[in-house]
Amino acid sequence: MTVAPSQPAPQMAPASQDFILKIEHVTKRFGGLVAVDDVSFDVKRGEVFALIGPNGAGKTTLFNSITGIFPPSDGRVVFNGRDIAGAKPHQAAALGIARTFQNIRLFEYMSALDNVRVGQHCRTNSKLWDSLFKTPRERQEERTITDRAMELLTFVGIQAHAENYARNLAYGQQRRLEIARALATRPQLLLLDEPAAGFTPQEKVELMRLVDKILAEGITVFLIEHDMKVVMGISRNIAVLDHGELIALGSPEVIRKDQRVIEAYLGKGA
Amino acid sequence: MMIFRTMRKVWATDPRVDPNPLVYTILTVGAILYPVWAQISTGGQGDFLISVLADAGVYILLAIGLNVVVGFAGLLDLGYAAFFAIGAYTYAFLASDHMVVTPLGEAIHLPFWIVLFIGLFVAAAFGLLLGAPTLRLRGDYLAIVTLGFGEIVPRVFKNLSVWTSGVNGISALDKPVLPLWLQGPWSGDSLEVVQNFKIISPMAFYVIMVLLLGICVVLVNNLRKSRVGRAWMAVREDEVAAAAMGVNTVRIKLLAFAIGAAFSGFAGSFYGAKLSLVSPENFGFTVSITILVMIVLGGMGNIPGVIIGSLLIYWVTFLFLPALPPLANEWATKIGLGGLVPPNGDWPGIGEEMHRLQFLIFGIILVLTMLLRPQGLIPSRVRQQELTRGVTEDQTIEDVNAETTA
Ligand SMILES: Nc1ncnc2c1ncn2[C@@H]1O[C@H](COP(=O)(O)OP(=O)(O)O)[C@@H](O)[C@H]1O
Numbered sequence: 001m002t003v004a005p006s007q008p009a010p011q012m013a014p015a016s017q018d019f020i021l022k023i024e025h026v027t028k029r030f031g032g033l034v035a036v037d038d039v040s041f042d043v044k045r046g047e048v049f050a051l052i053g054p055n056g057a058g059k060t061t062l063f064n065s066i067t068g069i070f071p072p073s074d075g076r077v078v079f080n081g082r083d084i085a086g087a088k089p090h091q092a093a094a095l096g097i098a099r100t101f102q103n104i105r106l107f108e109y110m111s112a113l114d115n116v117r118v119g120q121h122c123r124t125n126s127k128l129w130d131s132l133f134k135t136p137r138e139r140q141e142e143r144t145i146t147d148r149a150m151e152l153l154t155f156v157g158i159q160a161h162a163e164n165y166a167r168n169l170a171y172g173q174q175r176r177l178e179i180a181r182a183l184a185t186r187p188q189l190l191l192l193d194e195p196a197a198g199f200t201p202q203e204k205v206e207l208m209r210l211v212d213k214i215l216a217e218g219i220t221v222f223l224i225e226h227d228m229k230v231v232m233g234i235s236r237n238i239a240v241l242d243h244g245e246l247i248a249l250g251s252p253e254v255i256r257k258d259q260r261v262i263e264a265y266l267g268k269g270a
Numbered sequence: 271m272m273i274f275r276t277m278r279k280v281w282a283t284d285p286r287v288d289p290n291p292l293v294y295t296i297l298t299v300g301a302i303l304y305p306v307w308a309q310i311s312t313g314g315q316g317d318f319l320i321s322v323l324a325d326a327g328v329y330i331l332l333a334i335g336l337n338v339v340v341g342f343a344g345l346l347d348l349g350y351a352a353f354f355a356i357g358a359y360t361y362a363f364l365a366s367d368h369m370v371v372t373p374l375g376e377a378i379h380l381p382f383w384i385v386l387f388i389g390l391f392v393a394a395a396f397g398l399l400l401g402a403p404t405l406r407l408r409g410d411y412l413a414i415v416t417l418g419f420g421e422i423v424p425r426v427f428k429n430l431s432v433w434t435s436g437v438n439g440i441s442a443l444d445k446p447v448l449p450l451w452l453q454g455p456w457s458g459d460s461l462e463v464v465q466n467f468k469i470i471s472p473m474a475f476y477v478i479m480v481l482l483l484g485i486c487v488v489l490v491n492n493l494r495k496s497r498v499g500r501a502w503m504a505v506r507e508d509e510v511a512a513a514a515m516g517v518n519t520v521r522i523k524l525l526a527f528a529i530g531a532a533f534s535g536f537a538g539s540f541y542g543a544k545l546s547l548v549s550p551e552n553f554g555f556t557v558s559i560t561i562l563v564m565i566v567l568g569g570m571g572n573i574p575g576v577i578i579g580s581l582l583i584y585w586v587t588f589l590f591l592p593a594l595p596p597l598a599n600e601w602a603t604k605i606g607l608g609g610l611v612p613p614n615g616d617w618p619g620i621g622e623e624m625h626r627l628q629f630l631i632f633g634i635i636l637v638l639t640m641l642l643r644p645q646g647l648i649p650s651r652v653r654q655q656e657l658t659r660g661v662t663e664d665q666t667i668e669d670v671n672a673e674t675t676a
Pocket residue numbers: 030033035053054055056057058059060061062
């Protein structure tokens with residue numbers, strides 16, 4: 001099955017462009033608190049990029065800045081060669097950036113299937129009129145939406161729970177459902193905020209396999225993760241944040257040996 | 271109440287069994303049999319009963335519309351009656367002699383069916399005007415702003431002097447005309463097709479009301495199961511997540527708000543035509559609250575529940591409570607407490623006392639219903655689950671979250 005855009009998303013970049021996402025001097029302040037402080041790095045198309053750092057380092061805040069939930073106070077977020085800093089969340093989604101949330105944010109009182117259906121909102125276009133009168137066009141589109149939603153649930157392995165309310169799924173299934181919902185937006189870049197949090201070692205292995213599958217669909221994965229085994233195992237490049245500052249950037253080997261990283265993060269026994 | 275208990279039992283055992291088809295069937299059959307019953311039980315004097323249910327239909331229409339706003343999209347609208355007023359006054363302006371006395375100097379008599387839709391669009395336009403600046407704000411602000419709007423609109427109509435005749439309102443509105451109508455024994459005539467039939471008989475209003483309601487229920491159900499409906503519920507569940515999934519939340523909320531207003535305007539125009547009279551007194555805060563109570567009590571988000579809730583609340587507020595004082599007198603006499611009937615010193619007499627206690631009694635009825643059945647009479651299965659399950663599941667999820675973020 002294909003999860004990647006079957007038709008190119010509207011603002012598809014030329015294939016030659018190496019970097020899908022460039023973070024350029026991004027700063028985010030909350031009042032006096034500088035949560036993200038002049039951070040710059042690039043994410044290559046088609047890689048797994050990891051962002052690590054102690055709690056409160058500003059990782060989630062950076063995700064929020066990229067997806068328009070809290071626009072950055074300063075700097076540029078360049079996606080596919082275009083500055084999207086200040087874009088609204090739904091615009092970011094339409095451009096091809098999807099995400100999951102650290103503290104799962106599903107539509108709890110909607111079925112798993114409906115959750116994934118909502119994910120397709122920005123890739124479908126039935127108008128009010130079509131919905132009111134169930135025009136043939138709308139019926140056709142609804143069938144496509146349902147088929148695709150089922151495919152995605154199967155892709156993440158929770159198809160058996162399609163009709164259950166999201167809130168009644170097990171914790172691990174909820175995390176997977178969030179990924180399926182994000183994939184439904186046909187992203188080019190998928191942001192995962194601590195996708196393995198609270199997982200058993202077995203579940204973590206399964207998650208890593210799922211990330212590989214997503215990568216195979218041509219989607220770039222940018223994730224925040226605490227578990228160093230997971231991070232070192234799947235990422236090509238890693239950025240390390242501490243107190244909002246970028247303190248290291250490079251391949252897993254480089255990061256593992258970096259003195260500041262060891263002090264700031266690994267040293268704390270995480 | 272037996273039927274609810276059975277329904278609840280079925281529900282608890284098999285979540286896939288849906289009571290809604292049963293409720294729809296009962297409602298449809300009931301709507302057909304009701305006029306027959308009304309005429310037979312009163313020996314042909316049932317016009318009043320039929321007229322009452324047609325009036326209740328206006329409230330059902332209002333409740334279905336407000337349910338889109340509150341039940342589907344999760345937006346608290348406390349000034350819903352304002353749009354009702356706008357629809358009704360639109361009809362009064364465009365389908366009566368009233369404009370003669372205004373500076374305009376000339377009466378406007380547009381056909382009923384056209385004004386129904388003008389009322390719909392005018393109300394929707396006001397919905398957009400009010401919603402556009404406020405729906406960007408958080409939910410609580412919307413409640414306050416709509417509350418204010420609901421207070422302002424009737425006051426404006428009250429104070430537009432010659433344009434609205436102030437407190438006196440506008441009367442002698444045009445009766446709707448049907449291009450074609452089939453007359454028959456049911457209206458006491460011989461069977462024949464008539465043209466330009468003027469709708470005066472309660473039965474004709476009733477038939478039109480039932481048809482309109484049927485159409486609205488189908489349309490709103492279509493919406494609920496569509497891309498738009500899902501986006502509404504997503505916004506209700508988690509606005510941030512909905513936005514991150516590509517839903518333009520401001521626009522989708524505005525749409526819900528405008529559709530709700532459109533329903534209200536449509537119902538208002540119909541109401542004006544049926545009563546042939548509009549006055550600012552008919553659109554106060556209590557109307558907004560009554561409609562809200564109808565959907566909460568019936569089962570927010572679930573259309574059959576909303577209809578049942580509307581019928582019940584309509585009956586309580588407009589029939590049962592007003593009839594209570596004479597009833598109380600009668601009962602008191604019957605059980606040998608006739609001494610309570612006449613006023614005596616501080617005691618105003620049981621009838622008057624009941625009249626004074628109306629709202630208390632109404633409140634008690636509401637509180638009792640919500641205590642006995644917090645999810646509403648016929649809830650959407652969403653609410654059903656919310657209140658009967660999930661608490662423990664919630665906790666496990668929160669525990670895991672706490673562990674991982676600690
Ligand atoms: N909406 C907000 N308002 C104020 N402060 C915030 C907000 N969101 C995050 N912060 C602060 O920004 C800092 C970084 O938080 P966060 O990005 O969640 O860290 P991480 O994800 O790396 O654990 C923290 O000190 C947090 O308290």
